[in-house]
Amino acid sequence: xxxxxxxxxxxxxxxxxxxxxxxxxxxxxxxxxxxxxxxxxxxxxxxxxxxxxxxxxxxxxxxxxxxxxxxxxxxxxxxxxxxxxxxxxxxxxxxxxxxxxxxxxxxxxxxxxxxxxxxxxxxxxxxxxxxxxxxxxxxxxxxxxxx
Numbered sequence: 001x002x003x004x005x006x007x008x009x010x011x012x013x014x015x016x017x018x019x020x021x022x023x024x025x026x027x028x029x030x031x032x033x034x035x036x037x038x039x040x041x042x043x044x045x046x047x048x049x050x051x052x053x054x055x056x057x058x059x060x061x062x063x064x065x066x067x068x069x070x071x072x073x074x075x076x077x078x079x080x081x082x083x084x085x086x087x088x089x090x091x092x093x094x095x096x097x098x099x100x101x102x103x104x105x106x107x108x109x110x111x112x113x114x115x116x117x118x119x120x121x122x123x124x125x126x127x128x129x130x131x132x133x134x135x136x137x138x139x140x141x142x143x144x145x146x147x
Contacts, residue, residue: 035073043083064089080104 002022010030014037023043028050035053040060048068055075063083070092077099090110100120 045086063087068092069094074099078102 002020003025004022004027005025006027007024008028008030009032010028011032012029013033015033015035019034019037019039019042021042023045024047025045026047027044028048029052030050032049032052034057035055036057037054038058039054039062040058041062043063043065044067045063045065046067048070049072051071052069053073054069054077055073057077058081059078060081061083062081063085065086065088067089069089072091072094074091074094074096075098077096080100080102082104084105087105088107088109090112091114092110092112094111094114096111096119097115097117098119099116101124102120103123106124
């Protein structure tokens with residue numbers, strides 16, 4: 001297991017060489033292809049993903065703590081399989097179509113200019129266990145949000 005801090009990973013194709021299991025803190029992933037990757041048990045803390053493809057990645061026990069996704073393609077992800085401890089993320093100009101947050105506790109999650117077609121929010125709550133309809137989730141979707 002690796003521990004990476006304050007590093008930038010740019011234009012890496014993780015479909016041919018998998019991301020090493022471990023903990024990534026304050027790291028940036030730029031134009032990386034993580035599609036169909038197994039990100040199980042990987043921890044991302046205060047990381048940023050910019051213009052990355054994470055479609056169909058496995059997220060079993062994956063920890064996302066204060067993670068920002070910008071202009072990312074993230075189709076078919078099952079966020080309910082993530083590690084719930086400290087789960088916190090923001091999405092800006094991303095594609096999250098066909099993803100699922102089923103029974104996921106979301107805290108101040110923001111979806112800005114993000115496509116959310118056929119996304120499952122059933123039984124999703126914030127940390128106070130109030131229904132999603134009472135949660136401060138900002139849904140600002142525009143038709144031209146992402147390519």
